[in-house]
Amino acid sequence: MSADGAAASTPLLEMRTVNAHYGAVHALRDVDLSIYEGDLVCLLGGNASGKSTTLKTLLGMLKPTSGEVVLDGEVVNDKPTSYRVARGVTMVPENRRLFKRLSVRENLELGAYLRSDTGAIAADLERIFELFPRVKERLSQKAGTLSGGEQQMVAMGRALMAKPRVLLMDEPSMGLAPALVQQNFELIQQIHEAGLTVFMVEQNANMALSIADRGWVLQTGRVVLDDTAENLLAHPDLRASYLGQADT
Amino acid sequence: MIRTSGPRRRAPRTGVDWFLTFLRVAALTVIAVGLLAFIWQEIDTDNPFARWANPNATGLTGAQFRGLIVSGVAQGCMYGLIALGYSMVYGVLGFINFAHGEVFMVGAMTGMITSNKLADAGLWESNFIGSLVFIVIVSMIVCTLTAVIMERVAYRPLRGSPRLIPLITSIGVSFFIQNASIVLLGPAAKAYPDVPDWVKDQHTFMQIEGARILVVVVAAVSMFVLWYLVEHTKGGKAMRAVAEDAEIAALMGIDVNRTIVKVFAVGGAMAGLAGILWGILFRSVIHTTGFLPGIKAFSAAVVGGIGHLGGAMAGGISIGVAESVGPLLILEPLGVSGVSQLRDAVAFAVLIGVLLLRPAGIFGERLPAEDRT
Numbered sequence: 001m002s003a004d005g006a007a008a009s010t011p012l013l014e015m016r017t018v019n020a021h022y023g024a025v026h027a028l029r030d031v032d033l034s035i036y037e038g039d040l041v042c043l044l045g046g047n048a049s050g051k052s053t054t055l056k057t058l059l060g061m062l063k064p065t066s067g068e069v070v071l072d073g074e075v076v077n078d079k080p081t082s083y084r085v086a087r088g089v090t091m092v093p094e095n096r097r098l099f100k101r102l103s104v105r106e107n108l109e110l111g112a113y114l115r116s117d118t119g120a121i122a123a124d125l126e127r128i129f130e131l132f133p134r135v136k137e138r139l140s141q142k143a144g145t146l147s148g149g150e151q152q153m154v155a156m157g158r159a160l161m162a163k164p165r166v167l168l169m170d171e172p173s174m175g176l177a178p179a180l181v182q183q184n185f186e187l188i189q190q191i192h193e194a195g196l197t198v199f200m201v202e203q204n205a206n207m208a209l210s211i212a213d214r215g216w217v218l219q220t221g222r223v224v225l226d227d228t229a230e231n232l233l234a235h236p237d238l239r240a241s242y243l244g245q246a247d248t
Numbered sequence: 249m250i251r252t253s254g255p256r257r258r259a260p261r262t263g264v265d266w267f268l269t270f271l272r273v274a275a276l277t278v279i280a281v282g283l284l285a286f287i288w289q290e291i292d293t294d295n296p297f298a299r300w301a302n303p304n305a306t307g308l309t310g311a312q313f314r315g316l317i318v319s320g321v322a323q324g325c326m327y328g329l330i331a332l333g334y335s336m337v338y339g340v341l342g343f344i345n346f347a348h349g350e351v352f353m354v355g356a357m358t359g360m361i362t363s364n365k366l367a368d369a370g371l372w373e374s375n376f377i378g379s380l381v382f383i384v385i386v387s388m389i390v391c392t393l394t395a396v397i398m399e400r401v402a403y404r405p406l407r408g409s410p411r412l413i414p415l416i417t418s419i420g421v422s423f424f425i426q427n428a429s430i431v432l433l434g435p436a437a438k439a440y441p442d443v444p445d446w447v448k449d450q451h452t453f454m455q456i457e458g459a460r461i462l463v464v465v466v467a468a469v470s471m472f473v474l475w476y477l478v479e480h481t482k483g484g485k486a487m488r489a490v491a492e493d494a495e496i497a498a499l500m501g502i503d504v505n506r507t508i509v510k511v512f513a514v515g516g517a518m519a520g521l522a523g524i525l526w527g528i529l530f531r532s533v534i535h536t537t538g539f540l541p542g543i544k545a546f547s548a549a550v551v552g553g554i555g556h557l558g559g560a561m562a563g564g565i566s567i568g569v570a571e572s573v574g575p576l577l578i579l580e581p582l583g584v585s586g587v588s589q590l591r592d593a594v595a596f597a598v599l600i601g602v603l604l605l606r607p608a609g610i611f612g613e614r615l616p617a618e619d620r621t
Contacts, residue, residue: 059499085501093499099492102485110489113482114501162501
């Protein structure tokens, strides 16, 4: 593949008719997703719709029972998480999940665990300080002592330290005060504008669709809608399901 | 930090609370009375208070007291070295590996075999330091392998099962290693070769046996090396990350299984080192050698705050000193008979006392369990 056209036609990260099970529970049913370089896309769904399972499958923490997970044109079904992280897939987990007993600096350094390019790591650290000046002030503090908003910054910083090509965000609005949610989504937008591909998983459909280009809606493990953000926002089914009514 | 200010709401006190309070007060009273009686004896051996409860109490001289402290510290350093293995494995996997005491026994046995071989060849006498370094290295290698194989065969297949299952398995592993030792080496106690005089003799430097100085110095150096490895290297950072949240550590690209193997290896190496020090100090080893030191080292890990490295060492020294000094210092003036037989009781009383007063251990810390927003 050489031309730009080829790059645009090959998704960076893809799921091809993936099925996944937790024991007897059929968690994902024939899910098709494709994330292209430069995308800012989101996966929407309520509780137990399979959103987290999708992320786990993409990262290799759960093996699909059938179908393929494709990273940059390569089927990675049998590759471990570390292989995928080394090739540019990184996640900001739900509720941030920092290493609370470790210092902020150590948290950030762990983000770059698989990298050995010391000079570039230092440069990336500087870039993160520019993005989040507050983080720099707290470097030697234990991560568990930071406020929720600061922890969110460290979690993002830690993910960016891996030098990702695609950033997976698990419920970025979860467990944050409304003002911080707003700030967080602005941050995601900012990171995306700086050239990063972002895939968000969210319950807060309005918030996610306000910044995303495109989205999928997941219901009991099946993709029921796949459309642009504007169309989804206007879609009657989506409005209905987020008003808490049962689906048709 | 957000803290709710204002008075703390008190839960209604139950019978259990009253009982615990009573235990705390009783424990502190016993310690206080014993200490007072002791101090009084130091000032005046003929004071009535020293014999208030025990007409035959002899009191301790300053030199005896110092001797007890020194032997307690040396003993405690060994407990601490073993405790590191309990503590690190608990930190990473969340279960107590009761077979760890047997790794220590394997170390002492390896040292016994190697040192006797060296003594036969005449090297033990002619080059004691060189031989000592050699048996330490051999023992650390054997123990590292023992611990790693143990993890691979007994614990890894159980990963993901409830904690109780590897715990019970570890008791099985412990019996297995003890009995393997009987099969391979016989059930009798075996002796280390004689050590040079400078190790045995008391030195003019505070009249301390050379062996005890050796134990303390070696323990201090290895503790420092371990601390450096865990706090300042990439592998150590990975260990701490896995200990805190294995799932997220894997997300950073850390190979969790390999990190767990490293933790077992480091714990095994420390136990091997402790085994040699034990051999040099007591010069006798049997298949049950690992049991009591193992249990005490486990207590040391809990006393220090399980999962905390410095805590393991501090806990070890606390227990070592307490069981060495405690019987004569606190129990004898109180009129307890046969005090020197009670060292184990004192050691475990320290464990119970610390758990009552400070359940997380000396250095144990509690971070808020759930996220604050």
